[in-house]
Amino acid sequence: MTTTEDRLPLTAHYDVRRDAAGHRYLEPFVRGFDLTRIPLLNKGTAFTEEEREALGLDGLIAPQVDSLETLVDRLYRDYVRVQEPLDKHVFLRDLQDRNEVLFYALLAAHVEEMLPVVYTPTVGLAVQQFSRIYRVPRGLVLSTRDIDRAEGTLANVPLNDVRIIVATDSSAILGIGDQGFGGLGISIGKLSLYVVAGGVGPDKTLPVELDVGTNRQDLIDDPDYLGVHHRRLTGDEYLAFVDRFVEATRRRYPKAIIQWEDFSRDAAFTVLERYRKVVPSFNDDIQGTGAVVLAGLLNACRLKGERLRDQRIVVHGAGAGGIGVTDALRRGLMRDGLSDEEARARLFVLDQTGLLLRDRELDGYKRPYAHDSATLDFTYADRALGLLETVQGAGATILVGLSGVAGAFGEDVVRAVQANTRQPIVFPLSNPTAHCEALPEDVLRWTNGEALVATGSPFHPVELGGRTHPIGQGNNAFIFPGLGFGAILAGAREITDEMVLEAAYALADYTGREHPERLYPPVADLPGASVEVAARVIRQALRDGVAQEPGLGELDDPALTERVRAKFWRPKYLPFRAPRADGARS
Ligand SMILES: O=C([O-])CC(=O)C(=O)O
Numbered sequence: 001m002t003t004t005e006d007r008l009p010l011t012a013h014y015d016v017r018r019d020a021a022g023h024r025y026l027e028p029f030v031r032g033f034d035l036t037r038i039p040l041l042n043k044g045t046a047f048t049e050e051e052r053e054a055l056g057l058d059g060l061i062a063p064q065v066d067s068l069e070t071l072v073d074r075l076y077r078d079y080v081r082v083q084e085p086l087d088k089h090v091f092l093r094d095l096q097d098r099n100e101v102l103f104y105a106l107l108a109a110h111v112e113e114m115l116p117v118v119y120t121p122t123v124g125l126a127v128q129q130f131s132r133i134y135r136v137p138r139g140l141v142l143s144t145r146d147i148d149r150a151e152g153t154l155a156n157v158p159l160n161d162v163r164i165i166v167a168t169d170s171s172a173i174l175g176i177g178d179q180g181f182g183g184l185g186i187s188i189g190k191l192s193l194y195v196v197a198g199g200v201g202p203d204k205t206l207p208v209e210l211d212v213g214t215n216r217q218d219l220i221d222d223p224d225y226l227g228v229h230h231r232r233l234t235g236d237e238y239l240a241f242v243d244r245f246v247e248a249t250r251r252r253y254p255k256a257i258i259q260w261e262d263f264s265r266d267a268a269f270t271v272l273e274r275y276r277k278v279v280p281s282f283n284d285d286i287q288g289t290g291a292v293v294l295a296g297l298l299n300a301c302r303l304k305g306e307r308l309r310d311q312r313i314v315v316h317g318a319g320a321g322g323i324g325v326t327d328a329l330r331r332g333l334m335r336d337g338l339s340d341e342e343a344r345a346r347l348f349v350l351d352q353t354g355l356l357l358r359d360r361e362l363d364g365y366k367r368p369y370a371h372d373s374a375t376l377d378f379t380y381a382d383r384a385l386g387l388l389e390t391v392q393g394a395g396a397t398i399l400v401g402l403s404g405v406a407g408a409f410g411e412d413v414v415r416a417v418q419a420n421t422r423q424p425i426v427f428p429l430s431n432p433t434a435h436c437e438a439l440p441e442d443v444l445r446w447t448n449g450e451a452l453v454a455t456g457s458p459f460h461p462v463e464l465g466g467r468t469h470p471i472g473q474g475n476n477a478f479i480f481p482g483l484g485f486g487a488i489l490a491g492a493r494e495i496t497d498e499m500v501l502e503a504a505y506a507l508a509d510y511t512g513r514e515h516p517e518r519l520y521p522p523v524a525d526l527p528g529a530s531v532e533v534a535a536r537v538i539r540q541a542l543r544d545g546v547a548q549e550p551g552l553g554e555l556d557d558p559a560l561t562e563r564v565r566a567k568f569w570r571p572k573y574l575p576f577r578a579p580r581a582d583g584a585r586s
């Protein structure tokens with residue numbers, strides 16, 4: 001007996017085909033009312049007369065036929081009436097769950113205004129309130145309830161050709177820690193950026209929550225919390241869970257890339273190393289943040305007329321982001337001519353206790369950046385070196401914050417950096433806004449407007465002494481969409497460290513060329529930056545021998561960039577055609 005599954009491509013709701021003239025059209029496998037309930041298919045009042053008649057929609061939709069542009073304008077007028085950021089987030093997420101093309105058309109038309117709502121900082125709030133704002137399913141939740149049936153669970157996803165997955169275990173969401181099931185919100189938010197800034201079609205994206213439990217007793221005790229109510233799996237049990245997810249994913253989506261997101265400390269490094277050669281994958285907080293910070297610091301040095309190799313860099317925070325940034329900077333310093341040893345000697349990393357020193361007891365992933373207190377050229381009292389002492393002792397010219405600790409960069413610390421250089425480079429990068437190490441306005445005030453400042457979450461430009469200082473957003477959003485898109489287009493079987501490093505230099509070069517006075521491009525230019533990052537990532541994948549997509553090697557640089565542009569998904573409603581009874585193309 002043939003089941004429906006044998007005949008239809010698994011659970012997808014439609015196919016995209018081309019007519020004889022090469023124009024794309026969509027062939028839905030559902031009709032009538034169902035079309036208005038599947039977000040990737042629903043066009044609202046933009047279904048044409050012919051589509052309504054052919055697809056069983058007559059009488060179900062308001063009579064007027066609108067264009068996508070009209071709908072965008074109408075929705076925007078509704079949107080601006082919503083006051084609270086979280087309500088705006090819910091407004092946009094509701095739209096996404098109702099009419100996905102319209103959501104992306106609206107977002108694309110107002111990137112700068114809406115990114116802080118679908119992404120940081122408001123996504124932080126949405127994650128914290130996730131169980132309360134939860135309405136309809138989106139993405140995949142694998143929990144301790146169903147991980148033993150992972151393959152069947154993945155088969156339920158109504159998408160057949162997923163290329164990019166953002167997966168989190170929610171153990172360290174942004175700077176706000178363990179969020180349990182709510183972390184699904186960050187995976188959803190990141191993937192919106194993949195679409196609007198990275199050119200990946202929404203039907204190619206899958207947000208994933210690995211619900212292994214939570215260590216937050218308040219969540220476990222909360223009857224309204226929608227995740228599994230037990231403590232987190234650890235050790236071998238935890239890894240067995242992630243193994244099953246990876247295996248099932250490989251089988252269902254052999255071409256998919258996995259972006260690991262917001263895993264805490266050791267888990268972040270363990271998971272990345274365990275799977276990066278099994279499935280093309282990268283960790284956004286270690287590698288994406290590393291690359292975006294390297295790019296911003298290269299630009300800051302360019303603006304100062306100095307070189308990276310001449311800087312002394314203090315990184316405050318030794319989680320996935322802090323160590324990832326340190327690693328990217330080590331590679332950048334080496335590309336600028338230093339030996340590995342010389343590069344390490346210029347990098348000073350602090351965790352909650354203070355400067356990483358070899359004679360302290362340290363987690364394995366921190367050890368590579370610990371200094372030997374015997375050879376350190378500034379004195380080590382019989383206590384841990386704090387931030388101020390390290391900045392002074394190390395002669396820091398650059399200060400980077402990935403600690404999640406609001407206000408960690410006080411006036412004394414920032415002034416101490418300026419004692420070492422007229423134009424200190426200060427990047428308080430923790431997200432969301434409430435966890436930022438210092439307010440840009442304060443940093444500029446304390447340094448008489450001389451500091452070069454970038455943050456992780458968006459800040460308004462600062463007016464000081466008659467000058468306007470735009471605040472660059474040093475957020476991995478400038479890296480991951482282009483890195484992932486490039487890896488997809490290359491058919492990369494692995495995402496190498498060199499591809500990530502190349503993404504950083506691509507972003508630095510793009511900013512220097514297109515926005516020479518800035519540390520990062522304006523957010524409205526995210527798509528432009530992503531195209532450049534993607535093209536250079538493909539080139540590096542070819543150099544590294546990991547690109548499997550045929551024919552790319554023959555393209556010169558402009559042609560490669562053109563290829564990326566041509567593949568960039570843009571929100572528009574495709575014409576629909578009812579499937580022909582004989583299954584042939586119409
Ligand atoms: O999501 C963001 O805004 C950047 C990021 O990865 C984090 O802070 O964990």
Ligand SMILES: [Mg+2]
Nearest residue numbers: 174261262285
């Ligand atoms: Mg993150």
